[in-house]
Amino acid sequence: ALATPHSYAEQQALNIAHRGASGYAPEHTIPSYELGDQMGGDYIEIDLQMTKDGHLIAMHDETLDRTTNGTGKVKDHTLAEIKRLDAGSWFNKEYPQYAKPEYKGLKVPTLDEILDRFGTDHKYYIETKAPEVYPGMEEKLLDTLKKHGLLTKSALENKRVIIQSFSKESLKKVHNLNADIPLVQLLWYEQNQKGEITDAELNDIAQYAIGVGPNYEKIDQAYVQKVRDKGLKIHPYTVNKQSEMKKLLEWGVTGMFTNFPDKLEEMLNKQ
Ligand code: G3P
Numbered sequence: 001a002l003a004t005p006h007s008y009a010e011q012q013a014l015n016i017a018h019r020g021a022s023g024y025a026p027e028h029t030i031p032s033y034e035l036g037d038q039m040g041g042d043y044i045e046i047d048l049q050m051t052k053d054g055h056l057i058a059m060h061d062e063t064l065d066r067t068t069n070g071t072g073k074v075k076d077h078t079l080a081e082i083k084r085l086d087a088g089s090w091f092n093k094e095y096p097q098y099a100k101p102e103y104k105g106l107k108v109p110t111l112d113e114i115l116d117r118f119g120t121d122h123k124y125y126i127e128t129k130a131p132e133v134y135p136g137m138e139e140k141l142l143d144t145l146k147k148h149g150l151l152t153k154s155a156l157e158n159k160r161v162i163i164q165s166f167s168k169e170s171l172k173k174v175h176n177l178n179a180d181i182p183l184v185q186l187l188w189y190e191q192n193q194k195g196e197i198t199d200a201e202l203n204d205i206a207q208y209a210i211g212v213g214p215n216y217e218k219i220d221q222a223y224v225q226k227v228r229d230k231g232l233k234i235h236p237y238t239v240n241k242q243s244e245m246k247k248l249l250e251w252g253v254t255g256m257f258t259n260f261p262d263k264l265e266e267m268l269n270k271q
Protein backbone atom coordinates (compact mmCIF):
# COMPACT_ATOMS: atom_id res chain seq x y z
CA ALA A 1 0.00 0.00 0.00
CA LEU A 2 1.06 3.55 -0.51
CA ALA A 3 2.33 5.28 2.59
CA THR A 4 0.35 8.35 3.50
CA PRO A 5 2.08 11.52 2.38
CA HIS A 6 1.94 12.72 5.99
CA SER A 7 4.68 10.26 6.84
CA TYR A 8 6.92 12.67 4.95
CA ALA A 9 6.14 15.56 7.28
CA GLU A 10 8.94 18.13 6.94
CA GLN A 11 9.11 21.73 5.86
CA GLN A 12 6.38 23.34 3.79
CA ALA A 13 6.38 22.75 0.04
CA LEU A 14 8.19 25.39 -1.98
CA ASN A 15 6.30 28.03 -3.89
CA ILE A 16 8.32 28.60 -7.08
CA ALA A 17 7.20 31.72 -8.95
CA HIS A 18 7.43 30.54 -12.54
CA ARG A 19 8.93 33.31 -14.69
CA GLY A 20 7.82 35.50 -11.74
CA ALA A 21 4.09 35.89 -11.15
CA SER A 22 3.78 35.39 -14.90
CA GLY A 23 0.03 34.81 -14.80
CA TYR A 24 -0.38 38.46 -13.81
CA ALA A 25 2.58 40.31 -15.32
CA PRO A 26 4.87 39.95 -18.36
CA GLU A 27 7.09 36.91 -17.74
CA HIS A 28 10.75 37.44 -16.93
CA THR A 29 10.48 41.14 -16.21
CA ILE A 30 11.44 42.79 -12.91
CA PRO A 31 7.78 43.64 -12.06
CA SER A 32 6.83 39.99 -12.61
CA TYR A 33 9.56 38.82 -10.23
CA GLU A 34 8.58 41.50 -7.67
CA LEU A 35 4.97 40.41 -7.78
CA GLY A 36 5.95 36.75 -7.35
CA ASP A 37 7.88 37.74 -4.27
CA GLN A 38 4.97 39.79 -2.85
CA MET A 39 2.58 36.91 -3.47
CA GLY A 40 4.57 34.50 -1.34
CA GLY A 41 6.95 32.95 -3.85
CA ASP A 42 9.94 31.29 -2.17
CA TYR A 43 11.99 31.19 -5.37
CA ILE A 44 12.18 33.42 -8.44
CA GLU A 45 12.27 31.10 -11.45
CA ILE A 46 14.53 32.32 -14.25
CA ASP A 47 15.09 30.84 -17.73
CA LEU A 48 18.42 31.79 -19.24
CA GLN A 49 19.44 32.52 -22.81
CA MET A 50 22.72 34.05 -23.98
CA THR A 51 23.18 37.02 -26.31
CA LYS A 52 25.55 37.16 -29.28
CA ASP A 53 28.03 39.07 -27.13
CA GLY A 54 27.86 36.58 -24.27
CA HIS A 55 25.45 38.17 -21.78
CA LEU A 56 23.01 35.98 -19.87
CA ILE A 57 19.46 37.29 -20.12
CA ALA A 58 16.14 36.09 -18.69
CA MET A 59 13.98 34.74 -21.49
CA HIS A 60 12.09 31.52 -21.99
CA ASP A 61 12.23 31.21 -25.77
CA GLU A 62 15.32 30.98 -27.96
CA THR A 63 13.70 33.63 -30.14
CA LEU A 64 12.63 37.18 -29.36
CA ASP A 65 9.34 36.96 -31.20
CA ARG A 66 6.78 35.91 -28.58
CA THR A 67 7.73 38.11 -25.61
CA THR A 68 9.19 41.21 -27.27
CA ASN A 69 8.55 43.39 -30.32
CA GLY A 70 11.75 42.01 -31.89
CA THR A 71 12.29 39.00 -34.11
CA GLY A 72 14.93 36.35 -34.59
CA LYS A 73 17.20 34.40 -32.34
CA VAL A 74 18.65 35.67 -29.07
CA LYS A 75 22.05 34.29 -30.06
CA ASP A 76 22.10 36.48 -33.17
CA HIS A 77 21.52 39.73 -31.22
CA THR A 78 23.74 41.77 -28.94
CA LEU A 79 22.58 42.85 -25.51
CA ALA A 80 22.41 46.46 -26.73
CA GLU A 81 20.01 45.41 -29.50
CA ILE A 82 17.85 43.39 -27.11
CA LYS A 83 17.78 46.26 -24.62
CA ARG A 84 16.00 48.40 -27.23
CA LEU A 85 13.02 46.01 -27.27
CA ASP A 86 9.69 46.23 -25.46
CA ALA A 87 9.14 43.12 -23.33
CA GLY A 88 5.80 44.15 -21.81
CA SER A 89 3.34 45.30 -24.48
CA TRP A 90 2.75 41.78 -25.83
CA PHE A 91 1.33 40.86 -22.39
CA ASN A 92 -1.13 43.76 -22.34
CA LYS A 93 -2.42 42.67 -25.72
CA GLU A 94 -2.56 38.97 -24.83
CA TYR A 95 -4.03 39.38 -21.32
CA PRO A 96 -6.16 42.56 -21.33
CA GLN A 97 -7.67 41.61 -17.95
CA TYR A 98 -4.24 42.01 -16.33
CA ALA A 99 -2.87 44.74 -18.61
CA LYS A 100 -1.18 47.75 -17.00
CA PRO A 101 0.16 50.90 -18.68
CA GLU A 102 3.47 50.52 -16.81
CA TYR A 103 4.14 47.17 -18.49
CA LYS A 104 4.59 48.96 -21.80
CA GLY A 105 8.27 49.37 -22.65
CA LEU A 106 9.63 47.03 -19.97
CA LYS A 107 13.11 45.81 -20.74
CA VAL A 108 14.52 42.29 -20.94
CA PRO A 109 16.61 41.93 -17.76
CA THR A 110 20.09 40.43 -17.60
CA LEU A 111 20.85 37.91 -14.87
CA ASP A 112 23.23 40.49 -13.44
CA GLU A 113 20.46 43.07 -13.14
CA ILE A 114 18.08 40.60 -11.51
CA LEU A 115 20.66 39.61 -8.92
CA ASP A 116 21.49 43.29 -8.32
CA ARG A 117 17.82 44.04 -7.73
CA PHE A 118 16.99 41.14 -5.41
CA GLY A 119 20.35 40.48 -3.76
CA THR A 120 21.41 37.71 -1.44
CA ASP A 121 18.26 37.63 0.67
CA HIS A 122 16.16 36.17 -2.14
CA LYS A 123 16.22 32.73 -3.72
CA TYR A 124 16.69 31.88 -7.39
CA TYR A 125 15.72 28.78 -9.34
CA ILE A 126 17.68 29.14 -12.56
CA GLU A 127 17.31 27.08 -15.74
CA THR A 128 20.01 26.67 -18.36
CA LYS A 129 17.90 26.75 -21.51
CA ALA A 130 19.23 25.30 -24.75
CA PRO A 131 22.75 24.93 -23.29
CA GLU A 132 23.89 23.16 -26.48
CA VAL A 133 23.29 26.43 -28.37
CA TYR A 134 25.35 28.47 -25.90
CA PRO A 135 28.82 27.12 -25.22
CA GLY A 136 30.20 28.58 -22.00
CA MET A 137 26.78 29.27 -20.53
CA GLU A 138 27.44 27.27 -17.35
CA GLU A 139 30.80 28.93 -16.65
CA LYS A 140 29.27 32.36 -17.20
CA LEU A 141 26.38 31.50 -14.87
CA LEU A 142 28.67 30.36 -12.08
CA ASP A 143 30.91 33.43 -12.49
CA THR A 144 27.85 35.67 -12.20
CA LEU A 145 26.53 33.85 -9.13
CA LYS A 146 29.92 34.07 -7.49
CA LYS A 147 30.21 37.77 -8.20
CA HIS A 148 26.85 38.31 -6.46
CA GLY A 149 27.81 36.36 -3.34
CA LEU A 150 25.52 33.45 -4.14
CA LEU A 151 28.14 30.68 -3.99
CA THR A 152 29.36 31.26 -0.46
CA LYS A 153 29.15 28.43 2.05
CA SER A 154 26.10 29.92 3.70
CA ALA A 155 24.36 30.72 0.40
CA LEU A 156 24.90 27.12 -0.73
CA GLU A 157 23.69 25.69 2.57
CA ASN A 158 20.56 27.82 2.41
CA LYS A 159 19.93 26.81 -1.20
CA ARG A 160 19.84 30.45 -2.31
CA VAL A 161 20.24 29.12 -5.84
CA ILE A 162 18.97 25.92 -7.40
CA ILE A 163 20.06 25.21 -10.97
CA GLN A 164 17.62 23.26 -13.14
CA SER A 165 17.81 21.92 -16.68
CA PHE A 166 16.30 19.39 -19.05
CA SER A 167 19.89 18.81 -20.16
CA LYS A 168 21.68 16.26 -18.04
CA GLU A 169 24.89 17.28 -19.74
CA SER A 170 24.47 20.88 -18.62
CA LEU A 171 23.75 19.83 -15.02
CA LYS A 172 26.77 17.56 -15.01
CA LYS A 173 28.90 20.40 -16.30
CA VAL A 174 27.73 22.58 -13.41
CA HIS A 175 28.28 19.70 -10.99
CA ASN A 176 31.85 19.30 -12.21
CA LEU A 177 32.48 23.02 -11.79
CA ASN A 178 31.00 23.11 -8.28
CA ALA A 179 29.58 19.97 -6.67
CA ASP A 180 27.95 21.95 -3.84
CA ILE A 181 25.32 23.67 -5.98
CA PRO A 182 21.89 22.03 -5.63
CA LEU A 183 20.64 20.79 -9.01
CA VAL A 184 17.25 19.65 -10.28
CA GLN A 185 16.80 17.42 -13.31
CA LEU A 186 13.79 18.53 -15.34
CA LEU A 187 11.81 15.78 -17.04
CA TRP A 188 9.20 15.84 -19.77
CA TYR A 189 6.63 13.12 -20.43
CA GLU A 190 4.70 13.22 -23.71
CA GLN A 191 0.92 13.44 -23.73
CA ASN A 192 0.54 9.81 -24.82
CA GLN A 193 3.09 8.60 -22.27
CA LYS A 194 2.60 7.66 -18.65
CA GLY A 195 5.02 9.41 -16.33
CA GLU A 196 7.23 6.62 -15.09
CA ILE A 197 10.67 6.70 -13.59
CA THR A 198 12.85 3.67 -12.98
CA ASP A 199 15.08 2.94 -10.03
CA ALA A 200 18.06 3.09 -12.37
CA GLU A 201 17.09 6.58 -13.55
CA LEU A 202 16.58 7.79 -9.99
CA ASN A 203 19.88 6.31 -8.85
CA ASP A 204 21.61 8.04 -11.73
CA ILE A 205 19.96 11.40 -11.02
CA ALA A 206 20.79 11.11 -7.31
CA GLN A 207 24.48 11.09 -8.28
CA TYR A 208 24.41 14.75 -9.26
CA ALA A 209 21.02 16.27 -8.37
CA ILE A 210 18.87 16.85 -5.27
CA GLY A 211 15.61 16.35 -7.11
CA VAL A 212 13.47 16.13 -10.23
CA GLY A 213 11.01 18.45 -11.94
CA PRO A 214 8.49 16.56 -14.08
CA ASN A 215 5.47 17.97 -15.95
CA TYR A 216 2.71 17.46 -13.38
CA GLU A 217 0.03 16.17 -15.75
CA LYS A 218 1.67 12.79 -16.25
CA ILE A 219 2.59 11.82 -12.70
CA ASP A 220 0.63 10.10 -9.93
CA GLN A 221 0.99 9.45 -6.21
CA ALA A 222 3.14 6.36 -6.76
CA TYR A 223 5.55 8.44 -8.85
CA VAL A 224 5.84 11.07 -6.11
CA GLN A 225 6.39 8.44 -3.47
CA LYS A 226 9.02 6.64 -5.50
CA VAL A 227 11.03 9.83 -5.92
CA ARG A 228 10.71 10.75 -2.25
CA ASP A 229 11.64 7.26 -1.12
CA LYS A 230 14.99 7.85 -2.87
CA GLY A 231 15.41 10.95 -0.74
CA LEU A 232 14.97 13.24 -3.75
CA LYS A 233 12.90 16.40 -4.00
CA ILE A 234 10.08 16.63 -6.51
CA HIS A 235 8.98 19.97 -7.97
CA PRO A 236 6.39 19.48 -10.72
CA TYR A 237 5.65 22.23 -13.28
CA THR A 238 3.59 24.29 -14.16
CA VAL A 239 0.63 24.08 -11.82
CA ASN A 240 -1.89 26.87 -12.14
CA LYS A 241 -5.16 25.43 -10.79
CA GLN A 242 -5.83 25.13 -7.08
CA SER A 243 -7.49 21.72 -7.50
CA GLU A 244 -4.24 20.40 -9.03
CA MET A 245 -2.13 22.10 -6.37
CA LYS A 246 -4.20 20.45 -3.64
CA LYS A 247 -3.86 17.01 -5.22
CA LEU A 248 -0.09 17.32 -5.63
CA LEU A 249 0.34 18.55 -2.04
CA GLU A 250 -1.65 15.56 -0.82
CA TRP A 251 0.65 13.30 -2.81
CA GLY A 252 3.60 14.81 -0.96
CA VAL A 253 5.41 16.96 -3.55
CA THR A 254 8.13 19.12 -2.00
CA GLY A 255 7.31 22.18 -4.10
CA MET A 256 5.91 23.24 -7.43
CA PHE A 257 6.25 25.83 -10.18
CA THR A 258 3.27 28.13 -10.68
CA ASN A 259 2.41 31.24 -12.68
CA PHE A 260 0.02 32.18 -9.82
CA PRO A 261 2.05 32.12 -6.58
CA ASP A 262 -0.85 33.72 -4.66
CA LYS A 263 -3.08 30.74 -5.46
CA LEU A 264 -0.42 28.30 -4.25
CA GLU A 265 0.21 30.38 -1.14
CA GLU A 266 -3.47 30.12 -0.27
CA MET A 267 -3.38 26.33 -0.61
CA LEU A 268 -0.19 26.09 1.48
CA ASN A 269 -1.74 28.20 4.23
CA LYS A 270 -4.70 25.84 4.37
CA GLN A 271 -2.48 22.84 5.04
O1 G3P B 1 11.55 25.00 -15.28
C1 G3P B 1 10.37 24.34 -15.04
C2 G3P B 1 9.52 24.60 -16.20
O2 G3P B 1 9.57 25.98 -16.38
C3 G3P B 1 10.07 23.91 -17.40
O3 G3P B 1 9.38 24.28 -18.53
O4 G3P B 1 9.34 25.41 -20.66
O5 G3P B 1 8.32 26.51 -18.69
O6 G3P B 1 10.79 26.34 -18.87
P1 G3P B 1 9.48 25.70 -19.22
Ligand code: CA
Pocket residue numbers: 045046047127
Ligand atom coordinates in the same frame (compact mmCIF):
# COMPACT_ATOMS: atom_id res chain seq x y z
CA1 CA C 1 11.75 27.05 -16.78
